[in-house]
Amino acid sequence: MQYSVGVEYALHCLVYLIDAPSSESIGIKDLAEFQGLSETFLSKVFGKLSKAGIVSSVPGVKGGYRLSRSPGDISFWDVVEAVEGTKPIFQCKNIKDNGYLYRENCCPAPSSCTINLVMLSAEEKMRDYLRSKSLAWLNEELDRILPNQIRETTRKYFSNNNL
Secondary structure, three states, X not given: OOOOHHHHHHXXXXXXXXXXXXXXXXXXXXXXXXXXXXXXXXXXXXXXXXXXXXXXXXXXXXXXEEEOOOHHHOEHHHHHHHHHOOOOOOOOOOHHHHOHHHHOOOOOXXXXXXXXXXHHHHHHHHHHHHHOOEHHHHHHHHHHHOOHHHHHHHHHHHHHHHX
């Protein structure tokens, strides 16, 4: 299992939107340039985030994106689901129903696939953990682990370019 790089791009970029005043926005060009990312690809990621209601687009020359909800109300799982979709990671093909015993009518009608139930349960535990981590938590964690100079320089970069 592997999430696309879009999830990483989204989470990193969303952190920068936290400090923007609610009346302001940050442009895709600035977000992409700051991190050395493809502006085109990042635009596609933000289109998905917008569709999911995580960010709002602001039209115009000074347009860009801003958070649609409080950072505490946007979980890592919200971002994963917006970028990757809602399809389960494990795709049960129910191959047991095509097995010899069922083809030969030796056994009663098949029951739920135990393997699928285990995999879905594991996915739910992962989703619960990712739901417990919000953008607000990430912002606080970055304040704790990154040097103040890096955080301040980052904030100044976006405020000088956009606000």
